[in-house]
Amino acid sequence: MRLPRTPTGTNLLGIVKHALHTEALYFGPTFGRDWPTPDELVPPDGPDPQADWYATESETAAGIVDLYRRVWAFADRTIDDLPLDAVGHVAHWGGEQVTLHQILVHVIVDLQRHAGHADILRERIDGAVGLLPGRGNVSDTTDWPAYTRRLTAIADRFA
Numbered sequence: 001m002r003l004p005r006t007p008t009g010t011n012l013l014g015i016v017k018h019a020l021h022t023e024a025l026y027f028g029p030t031f032g033r034d035w036p037t038p039d040e041l042v043p044p045d046g047p048d049p050q051a052d053w054y055a056t057e058s059e060t061a062a063g064i065v066d067l068y069r070r071v072w073a074f075a076d077r078t079i080d081d082l083p084l085d086a087v088g089h090v091a092h093w094g095g096e097q098v099t100l101h102q103i104l105v106h107v108i109v110d111l112q113r114h115a116g117h118a119d120i121l122r123e124r125i126d127g128a129v130g131l132l133p134g135r136g137n138v139s140d141t142t143d144w145p146a147y148t149r150r151l152t153a154i155a156d157r158f159a
Contacts, residue, residue, distance in 0.1 A: 001061055002054070005121045012125075013061055014054040015118050019111055020068040021052040026103050027075035030088040035074065040067055044092065079104070 001013040021042060028035050035041055042051040055064060084101040098106075123129050130138040 005124060009050070009054065010117060010121065011054065012118055012121055013064060015114050015121075016068060017055060017059075017064050018052045019114055020064070020071045022107060022110055023068075023075045024071045026090070026107050027078040030090050030098065030103060031078055031082060031086060031100065032088070033074075033078055035071075 002011055004011050024035050024041055025044065027033070042048075055061070079100070082100050084099065084104075086100040088098050088100065088103065089095045090098055090103075119129075
């Protein structure tokens with residue numbers, strides 16, 4: 001889960017950690033709501049700009065998942081408590097004024113993109129693909145190595 005899988009260090013546990021920080025920020029300070037235990041989160045102005053993209057040696061996968069579950073509840077309270085036209089300000093966008101509706105759409109887009117990253121990393125780790133085990137939306141009968149060789153041959157003609 002921690003092992004970097006791309007040249008920029010992307011890893012599965014780091015994606016989860018980044019996603020929880022995304023929700024904590026956009027559904028917290030953006031709307032004047034502070035996370036109750038700020039020491040659990042990476043400070044937005046900390047010395048390592050990538051610190052929310054990897055688990056430190058002292059962080060466990062279970063601890064990060066637990067923190068994310070608590071962030072979900074925190075985000076849900078913001079969503080439940082405020083109307084869609086509630087105004088907030090995103091500090092790292094220069095204080096730009098936004099509505100809860102805009103932030104909901106932004107966060108959904110951001111998280112679905114990272115879920116796609118995780119799907120690709122997971123396939124490279126254990127070969128799992130498709131919707132669910134035993135109920136995928138990917139052919140079970142395809143000769144994937146042959147398919148990949150065929151696509152590579154086509155791509156090579158354009159190199």
